[in-house]
Amino acid sequence: MKQYRKLTETGFTLLELLVVLGIIALLAGIVGPQVMKHMGESKTKAARVQVEDLSAALDMYKLDLGNYPTTEQGLKALIESPESAKRWNGPYLQKAKMPLDPWQQEYHYVFPGEHGKFDLYTLGADGKDGGEGEDQDIASWE
Structure with missing residues (x-):
């Protein structure tokens, strides 16, 4: 007498x-x-x-040169010596490239500032003034 083994298929059903x-x-x-x-x-x-x-780096720049970079010179003055800067002792940032904000936008810099000695800010995720949460502006004077 031959014995037959029952073959069972294993696996998952479509419903599972x-x-x-x-x-x-x-x-x-x-x-x-x-x-x-x-x-x-x-x-x-x-x-x-x-x-x-960046604010601390700007303060170091001022200690060396006696004034903050102009709006025209911008934050680039922290990495490369402006032509008019006689006592520039930089670079004032560790990286040779200006950092972007976390949303890959450039920081805004104005000297003299309306809110403090200088205004340094980013407009947040939406790139517009104001906002809440991730869209809020982040500024040096806050």
Whole structure:
């Protein structure tokens, strides 16, 4: 007498796969916005730190030359000596390239400032004046 073995197929059914994909989509919908919220907060904090670092570099520039760079010279004066700068002792930043804000935009610099000795600011994620959250402006005078 021959014995036959019953062959059983193993694997997942289409219904089981759809249930798992549904659960993953549900979790992503709940967790995703929270992660993005924290990412926006991180960029805002990074911009504040960069504004403070650039402000400190501008203060070092003033100690050496007696005045802040003009608006025309801009923040580039922290990396490259302006032609009129006799006692320039830079570069005043560690990198040879001017940092961009966390949203990949240039920082705005005005001397003399309307709000302080100089105005140094970024317009946030939206690139417009004002805003809240990630769109808020980050400035040296705040």
